[in-house]
Amino acid sequence: MLVGERRELLLARLAADGKVLAKDVAAELNVSEDSIRRDLRDLAAAGLCQRVYGGALPVSPAVADYASRTSIAVDGKGRVATAAATLVRPGSTVILDGGTTTLAVAKALPADLEATVVTHSPTVAVALLDHHGIEVFLLGGRLFRHSAVTCGAAAAEAARSISADVFLLGVTGVHPEAGLTTGDADEAAMKRTLARRAADTYVLASAEKLGAASRFTVLPFADVAGIVTDADDQNVQELADQGVAILKA
Numbered sequence: 001m002l003v004g005e006r007r008e009l010l011l012a013r014l015a016a017d018g019k020v021l022a023k024d025v026a027a028e029l030n031v032s033e034d035s036i037r038r039d040l041r042d043l044a045a046a047g048l049c050q051r052v053y054g055g056a057l058p059v060s061p062a063v064a065d066y067a068s069r070t071s072i073a074v075d076g077k078g079r080v081a082t083a084a085a086t087l088v089r090p091g092s093t094v095i096l097d098g099g100t101t102t103l104a105v106a107k108a109l110p111a112d113l114e115a116t117v118v119t120h121s122p123t124v125a126v127a128l129l130d131h132h133g134i135e136v137f138l139l140g141g142r143l144f145r146h147s148a149v150t151c152g153a154a155a156a157e158a159a160r161s162i163s164a165d166v167f168l169l170g171v172t173g174v175h176p177e178a179g180l181t182t183g184d185a186d187e188a189a190m191k192r193t194l195a196r197r198a199a200d201t202y203v204l205a206s207a208e209k210l211g212a213a214s215r216f217t218v219l220p221f222a223d224v225a226g227i228v229t230d231a232d233d234q235n236v237q238e239l240a241d242q243g244v245a246i247l248k249a
Helices: 003-017 022-029 033-045 074-085 100-108 122-127 152-159 185-195 234-241
Strands: 050-052 055-057 093-096 115-119 134-138 142-144 149-151 164-170 173-175 179-182 198-204 226-229 246-248
Touching: 003 022, 003 033, 003 055, 022 033, 022 055, 033 050, 033 055, 074 100, 074 198, 074 226, 093 100, 100 122, 100 164, 100 198, 115 122, 122 134, 142 152, 149 152, 149 185, 152 185, 164 185, 173 234, 179 185, 185 198, 234 246
Parallel strands: 093 115, 093 164, 115 134, 164 198, 198 226, 226 246
Antiparallel strands: 050 055, 142 149, 173 179
């Protein structure tokens, strides 16, 4: 089998099974594990998979740039946003993460809601301008253009002065084995900082993020109160079997 054919097979296996184990594919094709690992390394460099110990997982489409993500899974994000908006109670303080799903949450909040929203996303803050009953606190810091959020030491320092009831967390990957992941180390650190400032953290995960993985771990499942998702597949069942609360959108 030619190298190109082998890599096409690996991509097909990822799409069909949701993962690739280098050892199993090497035995099946009668080639060395090093050859398969090299194939997976090259595919990962091309953005076609996410390498993990022993193999690879599907890469999340949510690692695309912010502008591109606005057109991905719009209906699914809307369903998740509508369900997540019900977690914001009148009089409460909520932290809204950055990203296109949390932007949809901001737009889904009732026009007459009275609450406090803390965010490190300028786009989320602007979306709340017409919600006159919502007091908005925008955390400053270095702007991470990929996700249109502030990160870094200044943003983290500002976050440490906050106490919130709920944090609505956006991630790029939710996988029963790989966990909750995102594509940037600094952004992952900022998400952890924000999670520590809220009594409960809920993950916003439209269907395209289930079964996918990115490079950096955000939080263990034990640290979140639940996952809001419109997905209904084997990944959701495996998460529920692990004791993760699933809020169906």
